[in-house]
Amino acid sequence: MPFYPNLIKSKLPKAGTTIFTVMSALASEQKAINLSQGFPNFEASEELISLVYQYMKKGFNQYAPMQGILPLRERIAEKTESLYGAQYNPDTEITITSGGTQAIYTAITAMVREGDEVVVLEPAYDSYVPAIELAGGVPVYVALKFPDYTIDWNAVKKVISQRTKMILINTPHNPSGTVWTQKDMQELEKITSHSEITIVSDEVYEHILFDGLRHESVMRYPKLAERSFVVFSFGKTYHTTGWKMGYCLAPEKLMMEFRRVHQFVVFSSNTPIQYALADFMENKNYLELPQFYQEKRDYFLRLLAGSKFKFKPATGSYFQLLDYSAITREKDTDFAVRLTKQFKVASIPISSFYHEPIDNKLLRFCFAKTNETLEMAAERLQKV
Numbered sequence: 001m002p003f004y005p006n007l008i009k010s011k012l013p014k015a016g017t018t019i020f021t022v023m024s025a026l027a028s029e030q031k032a033i034n035l036s037q038g039f040p041n042f043e044a045s046e047e048l049i050s051l052v053y054q055y056m057k058k059g060f061n062q063y064a065p066m067q068g069i070l071p072l073r074e075r076i077a078e079k080t081e082s083l084y085g086a087q088y089n090p091d092t093e094i095t096i097t098s099g100g101t102q103a104i105y106t107a108i109t110a111m112v113r114e115g116d117e118v119v120v121l122e123p124a125y126d127s128y129v130p131a132i133e134l135a136g137g138v139p140v141y142v143a144l145k146f147p148d149y150t151i152d153w154n155a156v157k158k159v160i161s162q163r164t165k166m167i168l169i170n171t172p173h174n175p176s177g178t179v180w181t182q183k184d185m186q187e188l189e190k191i192t193s194h195s196e197i198t199i200v201s202d203e204v205y206e207h208i209l210f211d212g213l214r215h216e217s218v219m220r221y222p223k224l225a226e227r228s229f230v231v232f233s234f235g236k237t238y239h240t241t242g243w244k245m246g247y248c249l250a251p252e253k254l255m256m257e258f259r260r261v262h263q264f265v266v267f268s269s270n271t272p273i274q275y276a277l278a279d280f281m282e283n284k285n286y287l288e289l290p291q292f293y294q295e296k297r298d299y300f301l302r303l304l305a306g307s308k309f310k311f312k313p314a315t316g317s318y319f320q321l322l323d324y325s326a327i328t329r330e331k332d333t334d335f336a337v338r339l340t341k342q343f344k345v346a347s348i349p350i351s352s353f354y355h356e357p358i359d360n361k362l363l364r365f366c367f368a369k370t371n372e373t374l375e376m377a378a379e380r381l382q383k384v
């Protein structure tokens with residue numbers, strides 16, 4: 001190809017291959033146990049898989065309606081009302097998406113214009129900032145307070161201005177494994193009231209909270225819900241991250257803008273999976289998830305007792321942070337690579353969740369794994 005200097009001017013010049021791809025590739029090259037990327041290594045329900053197959057065999061193989069099939073939107077409306085006491089109209093306020101990431105991208109694209117500021121709390125899931133930048137927006141960063149990853153509300157207040165268009169929030173939180181409290185929601189309510197700020201609330205881990213904690217959805221707070229796009233992932237809830245299915249809830253006027261973009265990003269999402277999920281949701285087995293993942297967290301941490309890693313048990317999500325400061329002063333990115341190569345366990349260094357790396361000597365491990373995998377990983381980590 002001849003060299004035309006202006007032919008390719010990257011819109012995301014700083015974006016390389018994501019750390020998740022890098023660490024997963026290294027894990028597979030090194031034949032290491034991969035606790036880096038956030039996906040289960042156990043199977044989804046047989047019943048759900050056979051429902052998808054049945055719907056495929058029955059001929060549900062063409063485009064679904066743009067907003068998703070009605071029975072699935074109805075099940076979601078019922079679930080949302082019973083869990084959070086919030087009413088969303090399946091016709092106008094619920095849209096099925098191809099995963100949580102697409103819902104986040106679509107909401108940002110629908111709302112953010114050139115020069116708009118968007119508040120991002122760091123460490124943050126890696127899709128937020130590129131989506132803001134592609135929309136011409138300007139990310140404004142506020143770091144969560146180390147070591148507990150609580151929110152510094154004064155710092156948030158300080159960055160809010162007339163230019164603030166949106167705040168992105170995420171609870172249960174990836175990567176820290178912490179959850180927001182009622183008090184946090186009330187603070188957010190205070191800060192945003194009488195403003196024109198919209199919220200994207202990433203709640204993909206809504207069912208993964210431990211020790212009896214309640215998920216503080218924005219939907220429990222009507223003054224927040226009225227300005228929020230709330231994002232969910234069937235992948236996280238049903239151990240099917242590879243299916244890339246999710247949904248977004250928002251009040252009608254916001255959802256209208258969301259759908260204007262959604263129809264040109266994907267138009268619609270996988271048809272047979274939507275029918276299968278609509279049937280499968282009736283059994284409400286997502287209610288068992290907190291217990292299921294709490295047992296995994298507890299098991300993993302019991303296996304790590306006596307190792308040189310220090311930790312505070314995660315209160316939500318399926319990620320556990322391990323502090324390796326008693327082992328080495330190496331940079332977290334270097335130590336994550338060494339741990340993969342030498343000890344054959346892959347993780348994600350926390351500094352990679354910041355726009356300018358902050359290295360607190362922490363690695364993130366995904367414990368959505370079989371007990372056998374957790375045992376093998378812990379045995380290796382004990383040797384470090």
Ligand SMILES: Cc1ncc(COP(=O)(O)O)c(C=O)c1O
Binds near residue numbers: 125244
């Ligand atoms: C915080 C957070 N938001 C969104 C997503 C993406 O969800 P999905 O796989 O449904 O796109 C993830 C997946 O890891 C996540 O951790």
